[in-house]
Amino acid sequence: MPEYTITLDRGACDGIFACLVRDDRFVEREDGLAGIEGEAADGTEPTEATVTATFDDDRLADAEQAAAACPVDAISVTEEGNL
Numbered sequence: 001m002p003e004y005t006i007t008l009d010r011g012a013c014d015g016i017f018a019c020l021v022r023d024d025r026f027v028e029r030e031d032g033l034a035g036i037e038g039e040a041a042d043g044t045e046p047t048e049a050t051v052t053a054t055f056d057d058d059r060l061a062d063a064e065q066a067a068a069a070c071p072v073d074a075i076s077v078t079e080e081g082n083l
């Protein structure tokens with residue numbers, strides 16, 4: 001299974017939460033913007049404006065649907081080692 005990384009630009013996120021219904025690893029944070037559920041992540045690296053989480057599971061399609069649903073393109077999904 002390919003490893004993949006989800007990146008969430010919290011600076012771009014507008015709190016519309018289209019992502020949450022596509023992939024339940026996205027959660028609403030107290031500040032009204034989205035985050036990625038840390039417990040489900042393997043190596044979560046929160047920074048001031050960007051959150052990344054790397055996964056090695058069969059849920060790549062869910063993440064890609066969430067990214068496609070985001071109206072401000074705040075989510076990107078990168079597959080590792082499969083370019």
Ligand code: SF4
Nearest residue numbers: 013014016017019070
């Ligand atoms: S869909 Fe995009 S803008 Fe809306 S909460 Fe998710 S990341 Fe933020």
